[in-house]
Amino acid sequence: MPPHPHPVRRFLRRLLVGIVLMGFLVVGGTAFRVWQVARVDDRDHADVVVVLGAAQYAGKPSKVLEARLRQAKKLYDEGVARYVVTGGGRRVGDKFTEAEAGRKWLIEHGVPGDKVIEVGAGNDTLGTLQAVAVAVRDRGWETAVIVSDPWHSLRARTMAEDAGLDAWTSPTHSGPIVQTRETQARYILRETAALLYYRATNASADGIAIDQEVG
Numbered sequence: 342m343p344p345h346p347h348p349v350r351r352f353l354r355r356l357l358v359g360i361v362l363m364g365f366l367v368v369g370g371t372a373f374r375v376w377q378v379a380r381v382d383d384r385d386h387a388d389v390v391v392v393l394g395a396a397q398y399a400g401k402p403s404k405v406l407e408a409r410l411r412q413a414k415k416l417y418d419e420g421v422a423r424y425v426v427t428g429g430g431r432r433v434g435d436k437f438t439e440a441e442a443g444r445k446w447l448i449e450h451g452v453p454g455d456k457v458i459e460v461g462a463g464n465d466t467l468g469t470l471q472a473v474a475v476a477v478r479d480r481g482w483e484t485a486v487i488v489s490d491p492w493h494s495l496r497a498r499t500m501a502e503d504a505g506l507d508a509w510t511s512p513t514h515s516g517p518i519v520q521t522r523e524t525q526a527r528y529i530l531r532e533t534a535a536l537l538y539y540r541a542t543n544a545s546a547d548g549i550a551i552d553q554e555v556g
Contacts, residue, residue, distance in 0.1 A: 375495050380491070393489040411513075414490045428443075
């Protein structure tokens with residue numbers, strides 16, 4: 342008869358298998374939630390629509406940001422909220438903040454200037470949403486519909502809620518981030534890693550998520 346494994350080795354082997362399985366469950370479950378929330382378009386009435394910033398070029402929104410702005414304008418036109426908040430700071434060398442570029446685009450496309458609130462702070466999702474939450478709460482508001490890319494929605498909603506907002510999401514359905522299955526799969530993986538990192542550290546996942554593109 343073959344010798345029985347040493348009890349300690351047997352325990353360590355089972356522990357290792359358990360840890361690996363738990364890791365797969367956590368990662369897989371988070372990826373599923375990223376995918377699931379990306380499919381939810383909640384247009385319940387809120388105090389504000391919040392557009393998360395993305396790249397802009399000399400005051401002109403990138404295609405990613407323009408897709409978000411079009412979605413925000415649609416929500417405003419449908420009466421989902423009476424105000425739109427544009428978020429996002431200025432990167433090194435930029436003359437305009439992402440929030441300025443967003444506000445300019447919305448006004449040019451028919452949203453009254455007194456209905457657009459510019460919050461030009463934050464160089465990543467966390468910093469932007471923390472600044473936006475302060476501006477929203479200072480006006481006595483509490484609820485917000487977050488507009489971003491589908492795969493970014495769960496992380497953005499989580500950060501907004503942690504910053505003190507009652508938030509839900511209405512993601513874009515156009516733009517370069519949702520064009521191909523390969524692009525979608527890449528963003529789901531990156532957002533899964535970024536969300537797990539945030540939940541573990543309460544810090545921004547610079548270098549893990551593409552924050553320069555997605556808020």
